[in-house]
Amino acid sequence: MxxxxxxxxxxxxxxxxxxxxxxxxxxxxxxxxxxxxxxxxxxxxxxxxxxxxxxxxxxxxxxxxxxxxxxxxxxxxxxxxxxxxxxxxxxxxxxxxxxxxxxxxxxxxxxxxxxxxxxxxxxxxxxxxxxxxxxxxxxxxxxxRTPAAALSARETEVLGLVADGLTNQQISQRLHLSQATVKSHLVHIYTKLGVDSRTAAVRAARGRGLIR
Amino acid sequence: MxxxxxxxxxxxxxxxxxxxxxxxxxxxxxxxxxxxxxxxxxxxxxxxxxxxxxxxxxxxxxxxxxxxxxxxxxxxxxxxxxxxxxxxxxxxxxxxxxxxxxxxxxxxxxxxxxxxxxxxxxxxxxxxxxxxxxxxxxxxxxxxRTPAAALSARETEVLGLVADGLTNQQISQRLHLSQATVKSHLVHIYTKLGVDSRTAAVRAARGRGLIR
DNA sequence: CCCGGCATCAATCAAAAGGTTGAACTCCGC
DNA sequence: GCGGAGTTCAACCTTTTGATTGATGCCGGG
The missing domain is CATH 3.40.50.2300 (Response regulator)
Structure with missing residues (x-):
């Protein structure tokens, strides 16, 4: 230039x-x-x-x-x-x-x-x-190579709050959702990340840098 | 010198x-x-x-x-x-x-x-x-000035694992303790921090820099 | 030397949270 | 306009938590 x-x-x-x-x-x-x-x-x-x-x-x-x-x-x-x-x-x-x-x-x-x-x-x-x-x-x-495991915006948002230690209820209030919805998001997150618990999800997401 | x-x-x-x-x-x-x-x-x-x-x-x-x-x-x-x-x-x-x-x-x-x-x-x-x-x-x-809220070494250790999202059982295994002991520590932590749930304790401790 | 704080454990119980399944709705792309 | 992904929710069952009560051993300061 x-x-x-x-x-x-x-x-x-x-x-x-x-x-x-x-x-x-x-x-x-x-x-x-x-x-x-x-x-x-x-x-x-x-x-x-x-x-x-x-x-x-x-x-x-x-x-x-x-x-x-x-x-x-x-x-x-x-x-x-x-x-x-x-x-x-x-x-x-x-x-x-x-x-x-x-x-x-x-x-x-x-x-x-x-x-x-x-x-x-x-x-x-x-x-x-x-x-x-x-x-x-x-x-x-x-x-x-791994196009998988792309979380949606909402899922990332939920997972971020999970990582902050919030419970499903607190997350539901924060996001103006029902607990059912939060749980549903979590299920999808688990599927995408190949895990089966919130703490494992947080670990996995941290490992891949999906959340801070 | x-x-x-x-x-x-x-x-x-x-x-x-x-x-x-x-x-x-x-x-x-x-x-x-x-x-x-x-x-x-x-x-x-x-x-x-x-x-x-x-x-x-x-x-x-x-x-x-x-x-x-x-x-x-x-x-x-x-x-x-x-x-x-x-x-x-x-x-x-x-x-x-x-x-x-x-x-x-x-x-x-x-x-x-x-x-x-x-x-x-x-x-x-x-x-x-x-x-x-x-x-x-x-x-x-x-x-x-605030002699309060000083967690013991063991309590800090437990709270650190709580912050990582581990359950009481996982913490007990990690630390070679019984769940009863972990709960006991948590009760003491709650009392010292003036809270009444694990997530609130993590928040409070993070706020005061007691844990990372 | 005794008391208090710390660490350890047991047992029980109600409440809360977590996980599973199934389902409706919307929006977008093909 | 069909199908899939994303978002939302309900009902149900299991696991975890938190509260309580109570007990033991250790250690250090008054």
């Missing part, structure tokens, strides 16, 4: 992590860190202002801000001529990766990635190519 | 975070970063080898290593002439802070702390003074 230099925006609420990214990336001659954002909102602003090729985006933005990294990613990539967004986070579950990728992230890296991978991923993102952490790529492929 | 220079060991499994800490602390003329460790085990080794005044210790060490930061802290501080351990982590709940402090950590900071605080905390730790993040200090004082 620009000349030879890739202009970067670092979006992370942790000063230490920003400094770390800066330290790791600053050495690359073809990179220029042009801005930093400590909140998701600020990242959206700065990205919209232009002059940025790649945004390094964290997903978690502390209790301070209302927006998370996935939402910010969606906002940034929505407009034309938007910079690429490369998610760099600690979390490695479907519940994190899928929303981020759906929101338009070009890549998804984990913070424990070695610095070289980071730089390569940034160049890939700048060129429009996607860069995924191996574990993320694995799970995406896995998901392709 | 040494001259004017404070010798630091950085223990964190994330290269980016290590680089960030290095970038933030390296500028201080009275600091010298003498080693880095990507695993808790390695941190223990390096700390035991001597030549270190303060260890900056993460609590979470990825699925790769068997030891966590709190355990490593305990091992490091166990021996005489050990360096001070300053915990620097993302997690801010009683379930994290208390074990770390009990393990002998001199301080507890959050990764979102501003760089100045970090440097001050390191100097405090080197001098043997404790340095706590404001939120951690608040909760410790809160705990002093």
């Amino acid at each position: 620009s000349g030879a230099v890739i202009r970067l925006l670092l979006a992370d609420d942790h000063p230490v992590v920003r400094a770390g990214l800066r330290a790791v990336l600053e050495g690359e001659p073809d990179f220029a860190i042009v801005a930093e954002a400590a909140t998701a909102e600020r990242a959206v602003e700065l990205a919209a202002a232009g002059g940025v090729d790649v945004v390094l985006m964290d997903l978690q933005f502390g209790p301070g801000s209302a927006m998370n990294g996935a939402q910010a990613t969606a906002e940034i990539t929505a407009r034309a001529g938007a910079p690429r967004v490369l998610v760099v986070t600690t979390y490695d579950t479907d519940a994190d990766t899928l929303p981020a990728l759906e929101a338009g992230a070009t890549g998804y890296l984990l913070k424990d990635a070695p610095p070289e991978h980071l730089a390569q991923a940034v160049r890939a993102a700048a060129a429009g190519r996607s860069a995924l952490a191996p574990s993320v790529a694995d799970r995406l492929l896995e998901r392709m | 040494s001259g004017a220079v404070i010798r630091l060991l950085l223990a964190d499994d994330h290269p980016v975070v290590r680089a960030g800490l290095r970038a933030v602390l390296e500028g201080e003329p009275d600091f010298a970063i003498v080693a880095e460790a990507a695993t808790a085990e390695r941190a223990v080794e390096l700390a035991a080898a001597g030549g270190v005044d303060v260890v900056l210790m993460d609590l979470q060490f990825g699925p790769g290593s068997a030891m966590n930061g709190a355990q490593a802290t305990a091992e490091i501080t166990a021996r005489a002439g050990a360096p001070r351990v300053l915990v620097v982590t993302t997690y801010d709940t009683d379930a994290d802070t208390l074990p770390a402090l009990e393990a002998g950590a001199t301080g507890y900071l959050l990764k979102d702390a501003p760089p100045e605080h970090l440097a001050q905390a390191v100097r405090a730790a080197a001098a043997g003074r404790s340095a706590l993040a404001p939120s951690v200090a608040d909760r410790l004082l809160e705990r002093m």
Whole structure:
């Protein structure tokens, strides 16, 4: 989008992590860190202002801000001529990766990635190519091979509350349903996940990253 | 313990975070970063080898290593002439802070702390003074003021399994107890927390950071 | 040295929650 | 417009929970 230099925006609420990214990336001659954002909102602003090729985006933005990294990613990539967004986070579950990728992230890296991978991923993102952490790529492929076990929105909602320790009755009240309906959803969830109890369902769903 | 220079060991499994800490602390003329460790085990080794005044210790060490930061802290501080351990982590709940402090950590900071605080905390730790993040200090004082609701070790253990969705029977098997004992613990937990159901207990305990 | 808190267990019982089966309705795609 | 998936519900039975009562051994502080 620009000349030879890739202009970067670092979006992370942790000063230490920003400094770390800066330290790791600053050495690359073809990179220029042009801005930093400590909140998701600020990242959206700065990205919209232009002059940025790649945004390094964290997903978690502390209790301070209302927006998370996935939402910010969606906002940034929505407009034309938007910079690429490369998610760099600690979390490695479907519940994190899928929303981020759906929101338009070009890549998804984990913070424990070695610095070289980071730089390569940034160049890939700048060129429009996607860069995924191996574990993320694995799970995406896995998901392709296993089209099964896709819970409906309602089922996911119910299962999320189950995971929070709510009883069927509490769930029914929260969702304005009868207990019967909640139980019915659970049966379908059990079938889809191949389990036969709520705790096993929560385990299975956690394992596959269906819920947080 | 040494001259004017404070010798630091950085223990964190994330290269980016290590680089960030290095970038933030390296500028201080009275600091010298003498080693880095990507695993808790390695941190223990390096700390035991001597030549270190303060260890900056993460609590979470990825699925790769068997030891966590709190355990490593305990091992490091166990021996005489050990360096001070300053915990620097993302997690801010009683379930994290208390074990770390009990393990002998001199301080507890959050990764979102501003760089100045970090440097001050390191100097405090080197001098043997404790340095706590404001939120951690608040909760410790809160705990002093509220001697209530202190669950015993066994009770916390049981409640943790309850939070994982296990039934009383499963808990009894896991802990090699009778169901009667598990129920007995639960009754005590309910009394202490002022609730009257397992899910409410989990909520309450989560709210107070008693469990993760 | 005795008391209180902690951990352990037993037995019983009513209430709550969980799981199963079967069924109606809507919406969407083919 | 037929069929399937998703959402909703009822009735029924089983399992789990929570309340209660009561008892034992251990350990540490006053």
